[in-house]
Amino acid sequence: MSDNKQITGLILAGGQGQRMGGVDKGLQMFRGKRLVDHVYERLAPQVGGIIINANQNHDAYKTFGVRVVSDAIGNFAGPLAGLHAGLSVSRRPYLATVPCDSPFVPEDLVERLMARLNASGAMIAVATTGGRPEPVFCVVQSSVLESLTVFLKSGGRKVYDWYASLPLVEVDFDDQAEAFRNINTREELEGLEQDRTAVTAAAIHAKPPAPAASAAVGAVAAPPGGALARVVSCMDDYDPNSLKVDKAREVIRSLLTPIETNEKVAVRAALGRVLGADIISTLDVPAHDNSAMDGYAVRHADLNEAGETELRLAGSAFAGRQFAGKLGKRECVRIMTGAVMPRGLDTVVIQEIVQVEGDRIRIPAGQKKGQNRRLAGEDLAAGKPVLKTGQPVGPAELGLIASLGLAEVAVRRRLRVAFFSTGDELASVGSKLKPGEVYDSNRYTLYGMLSRLNCDIIDMGVVRDDPASLEHALRTAAADADAIITSGGVSVGEADFIRELLGKLGEVVFWKIAMKPGRPMAFGRIAHAGNEAHFFGLPGNPVAVMVTFYQFVRDALLALSGRSDDFALPLLQAPCTSSIKKNPGRTEYQRARLARDARGAWSVCPTAAQGSGVLRSMAEANCFIVLEHERGSVKPGEPVQVQLFDGLV
Ligand code: AMP
């Protein structure tokens, strides 16, 4: 399967709708919702994020909380102009396009196009039906932008002319040609509206109208207007130059605005996502009273209280095959685990204690009424909430959802997180180091940690330490992301122009946190182009990046993603094998290994090197020893608090 996080979906809605009388086609109603809603619902699960190209009515398209872009070249110049606009703002390596007037987009469109693109090494994969290309159902490598720009600049407008200049592979979709139907005229729209069987794929996949999409909270361009200042001014003992870890967490938590936009995904695709709505049981599970054991189903009232009872065997019941006969008094049924309890019988006697002679069985005294019987609805009762909005979907939740027969679930859209490293000394992996340079490793640890959190990642590379580059990067990120994470550039000396810059874009505070490692950190919100993003400026030191991410950013991102459960990391207790020197007055995070000794007892041992630049110590460790703010030195054997990496992100 292709990694859909690598793919931007582009909905082409930039046309004039001439054949429909000059209306905006994407906004026309069809089967209870707008055409663009149909397209969005089908495309969203196939890609990592969506951009809409539209040249009018932007507000109407913004209901999805995604970026809406106009053509850069004017006059409704056609789909290539839309593709150009999408490629110019997309930051993923691939882009998949679909037109807004094709409501039946195949559900495996992108996957099949990507598979062929990768296998062939081509730059464009385009769908075909009946031997003819469907030119705007395609996946392109984002690097085609350069060639497209040149083509458009030279006056080219025709899709096929541009395609001819690049390595292209065609992918046959004859098996679902109907799904490529597009709607060009009012007659076609009305015709399809009436004839619900006209498009079989659509009939099969027809979904109830989506609830009105709530606008993404992150898309509200409210300049912070001092919200952060207000929070900190209400706090006693707020000292930005020596801020306690707990205080920093409190400030961060008070400024988070979780996303509320939902998308519908197939059950499997919900793994690792956050539920966007309560799941109410549609049925009783199990649906009928059934047997918990292999044995004999009996009527308890038939049994003698004092001695043995002899009953007549009237038939048998297996899982999936009910006993349908009529039962008289003192009759019983052979029953297997999971089989539906025959009508009138209420108790199961396990086979091991029953004596069988032909069609007669003898049951000892002492059977309890209702024993070994599972009641209908015992697991889930119809109409009762099973899972709550904001719960994370893990393997058990997937199974639970499937056990209700649901094929799709509403989940919160993924959190979009943009990140970049700052520093003139940073070199990219794969290049040769010049004197004074270091390789940029922070982007890799951040990539790893963000991937584990199932975020939609926007990797913006390395940004030089100059105001213009930083401003450009921050504005670009603020326009598109829910959260921005930077590393480096927030320590004393470096902070001055960044402070000014961030002040211009929003509201950000700079802290020295009373912790080791990872003291300097910036936090706030910045806005650009109608979007607002939470900002986390982490220190540059590689270990400090990881520690501050684990201690502050992880929880903030989980809250932003809409989680409503208690996701705080548990702290375990274990004896520390060696002494640790520490002064009260800051929280320390020692990298350590939690391990078992020969007798199976668990203890924790700090790793050798604890310098904040020593990433090796993170790799050697499997946990942090958390030494609390007020705590002094630790003696060997003393219990300490342990936070395991596994489960951190
Ligand atoms: P700064 O916070 O920018 O002063 O950086 C502190 C230290 O971390 C310096 O030694 C930097 O070279 C190092 N550093 C900053 N950014 C990165 C990065 N992306 N990867 C590896 N080291 C870094």
Ligand code: MG
């Ligand atoms: Mg720096």
